[in-house]
Amino acid sequence: MDFKNFSLAISQTKVARFADDLAAGKIMSTVCRKCGKRYYPPRADCSECMSSDMDWKELKGEGTLVTFTKVYVAPGHFAVRQPMMPFSSVAFEPTPIGILEVEGGMRVMGWIPKVDLKKIHVGMKMRASPQILPDGRITIVLEPTQ
Amino acid sequence: MKKVAIIGIGQGKFGVRSDASLRELAFEAVRACLEDSGVASKEVESMVTGIAGDEFALALQPSAQVHDYIGFHPRPNFRVEAACATGSMALRTGWMNVASGLADLVLVVGVEKMTEVPTSIATEIMGKGGDATWEYPFGTTFPGYYALIANAHMAEFGTTEEQLAMVAVKNHYYGSLNPYAHMQKPITLDKALSSFTVAHPLKLFDCSLITDGAAAVLLASEERAKALSKKPVWIAGLGLATDTMRIGDRKSLTSIASSREAAKTAYRMAGVGPSNINVATVHDCFTIAEIVAYEDLGFCEKGEGGKLIQQKETYVGGKIPVNVDGGLKSKGHPIGATGVSMAIEITKQLRGEAGERQVKNAEIGLTHNVGGTGQVVAVHIFRRE
Numbered sequence: 001m002d003f004k005n006f007s008l009a010i011s012q013t014k015v016a017r018f019a020d021d022l023a024a025g026k027i028m029s030t031v032c033r034k035c036g037k038r039y040y041p042p043r044a045d046c047s048e049c050m051s052s053d054m055d056w057k058e059l060k061g062e063g064t065l066v067t068f069t070k071v072y073v074a075p076g077h078f079a080v081r082q083p084m085m086p087f088s089s090v091a092f093e094p095t096p097i098g099i100l101e102v103e104g105g106m107r108v109m110g111w112i113p114k115v116d117l118k119k120i121h122v123g124m125k126m127r128a129s130p131q132i133l134p135d136g137r138i139t140i141v142l143e144p145t146q
Numbered sequence: 147m148k149k150v151a152i153i154g155i156g157q158g159k160f161g162v163r164s165d166a167s168l169r170e171l172a173f174e175a176v177r178a179c180l181e182d183s184g185v186a187s188k189e190v191e192s193m194v195t196g197i198a199g200d201e202f203a204l205a206l207q208p209s210a211q212v213h214d215y216i217g218f219h220p221r222p223n224f225r226v227e228a229a230c231a232t233g234s235m236a237l238r239t240g241w242m243n244v245a246s247g248l249a250d251l252v253l254v255v256g257v258e259k260m261t262e263v264p265t266s267i268a269t270e271i272m273g274k275g276g277d278a279t280w281e282y283p284f285g286t287t288f289p290g291y292y293a294l295i296a297n298a299h300m301a302e303f304g305t306t307e308e309q310l311a312m313v314a315v316k317n318h319y320y321g322s323l324n325p326y327a328h329m330q331k332p333i334t335l336d337k338a339l340s341s342f343t344v345a346h347p348l349k350l351f352d353c354s355l356i357t358d359g360a361a362a363v364l365l366a367s368e369e370r371a372k373a374l375s376k377k378p379v380w381i382a383g384l385g386l387a388t389d390t391m392r393i394g395d396r397k398s399l400t401s402i403a404s405s406r407e408a409a410k411t412a413y414r415m416a417g418v419g420p421s422n423i424n425v426a427t428v429h430d431c432f433t434i435a436e437i438v439a440y441e442d443l444g445f446c447e448k449g450e451g452g453k454l455i456q457q458k459e460t461y462v463g464g465k466i467p468v469n470v471d472g473g474l475k476s477k478g479h480p481i482g483a484t485g486v487s488m489a490i491e492i493t494k495q496l497r498g499e500a501g502e503r504q505v506k507n508a509e510i511g512l513t514h515n516v517g518g519t520g521q522v523v524a525v526h527i528f529r530r531e
Binding site: 071108 | 267270278279281283285286296302344347392394
C-alpha cells in the first residue's frame with residue numbers, strides 16, 4: 001500500500017511499511033536494536049544513539065486520553081466545498097481528534113468518530129486501532145474501552 | 147562580542163493588504179525604518195530577510211524579490227525561516243552579523259503576504275507547520291494544535307473559556323489604539339465568548355489573524371549607534387531553544403518547554419529576571435498561548451496564567467503589561483514580520499514613544515516569539531541603556 005494513503009502527502013520513506021501494517025490491522029512502532037529506545041511514530045533511525053538498526057514491534061493500543069479537540073475550520077484536504085446546487089447548503093460536522101498515551105509513554109494521534117464532543121474528557125480510557133476508510137485511505141481511530 | 151542596538155524601526159499597516167505584493171509591503175517597512183533612523187539606504191552594509199513560507203509567497207526565493215525591490219544589490223542578503231518565529235530569527239541573525247564584527251549596519255526585514263492564497267489553503271499551509279507526515283493526516287490545523295494545549299491546560303489547572311476571552315478583550319482594546327493593527331475595534335467579553343468555534347474550545351476571537359504585513363529594524367554596532375542615534379535600544383539578551391516536531395511527543399502539553407529554555411538563556415545573558423521586565427510582547431497566536439507564555443516566562447506560577455489576566459495584571463498599570471500593541475491577536479500575525487514587529491513595539495516603549503499605550507518609564511522589555519507549536523522559540527531582552 002502506498003504510504004500516501006496514510007500521510008496524504010509523501011510516499012517515499014524508509015518506514016513506508018507502516019501503512020501496510022495498518023491495513024493488516026496493526027499499529028507498529030520501531031525499537032532500536034542497539035540502545036533499546038522505542039519510537040512511535042516509527043523511525044528508521046535512532047536519534048538517541050545514531051544507529052539505523054531497528055526492529056518493528058506492534059504497539060498495544062490501550063491507553064489514556066491526554067488531550068483532544070474538534071477542528072471546525074478544516075484545512076485544504078478536509079475542507080468541504082460549497083455545493084453546486086443553487087440555494088442548497090451542507091451542514092459540516094467534523095470528527096474530534098485526540099492524543100492517546102499508550103504503553104511506554106508513547107503518544108498516538110487518532111480520530112474519535114464514535115463519541116460526542118461533550119462526553120470526551122482528558123483521562124478517558126481508550127484504544128487506538130487502524131481503520132480503512134471507504135475511499136481506500138487508512139487512518140487511526142480512538143474508541144472508549146469503558 | 148560587540149554590543150548591538152536597534153537604531154531604526156518601521157512597519158507598514160498590517161491587514162488584508164489586497165493592494166500590495168510581498169515586495170511592496172517590505173518596501174513600506176524599509177522606507178519607514180530608514181526614515182526613522184536617518185540613515186541612507188546606501189550606508190547599510192547587509193541585510194537579513196525573514197519570510198516563513200514559499201507556499202504563501204508563491205515563489206522559490208521571495209527574499210530576492212525583496213532585496214531587489216529595495217535596491218540592495220550587490221550587497222549581501224541572508225534569508226531565514228523559523229515558521230512563526232521567523233522575524234525573531236531574522237533579528238537574531240542580524241545581531242550575529244553585527245556582534246561578530248562582520249558588519250556595523252544591518253537591516254532586518256520580516257515580511258509575509260498571506261492572503262494571496264485562499265483561507266482553506268492558508269489553513270492547510272499553517273496546519274503543516276506541525277508534523278506534516280504524522281499529524282496533518284488527522285486534519286490538524288494551527289488552531290487545532292493550540293486547542294489541544296487549551297484542553298490540557300483547562301483539565302489540569304481549571305483555566306476557563308472566560309479567561310481565554312479576557313486575553314482577546316485586552317489585546318483588541320490595545321489594537322484599537324495601534325494605527326498599524328489589523329483589527330482596530332475593541333470587543334466585549336460576550337462577543338468573544340459567543341463567536342463560532344474554530345477548534346474546540348478555541349473560538350474565532352481566541353485566534354490571531356491571517357494578515358499581510360512587513361516590519362523592519364536597523365541594527366548598529368556600539369560605535370555607530372552612539373554616533374547615529376539619540377535613543378538606541380540595546381539588545382541585552384538572546385535565547386533560542388527547540389522542541390520535538392510532534393506536539394504529542396512533549397512531556398507537558400500545558401507548557402512550551404522551548405519557551406522556558408529560551409527565556410532562561412535570555413534572562414541569564416541580560417543579567418535580569420522576570421520581575422525586572424517592564425513590558426513584554428509574547429506570542430499570542432491564540433489566547434491560550436498568551437496564558438501559557440505568562441507561565442513559561444515566569445510572569446506568574448505555572449497554572450496561574452488565567453488568574454493573571456483575570457486580575458488585569460497584564461494591562462498597562464498592572465504587574466507586567468503584555469501585548470499592549472494588540473499582539474498577534476489584534477495587530478495581526480504576518481508570520482515572517484511578527485518577531486520584528488514585536489521588537490519595534492518594545493523599542494517604541496523603551497524610547498517612550500508608545501503614546502496612549504506607553505508603559506511609564508519602561509527600561510527593560512522582552513519579546514517572546516514561538517515558531518510552530520514550540521519547535522523553535524526565540525526570546526529577546528532589550529534595554530534602554
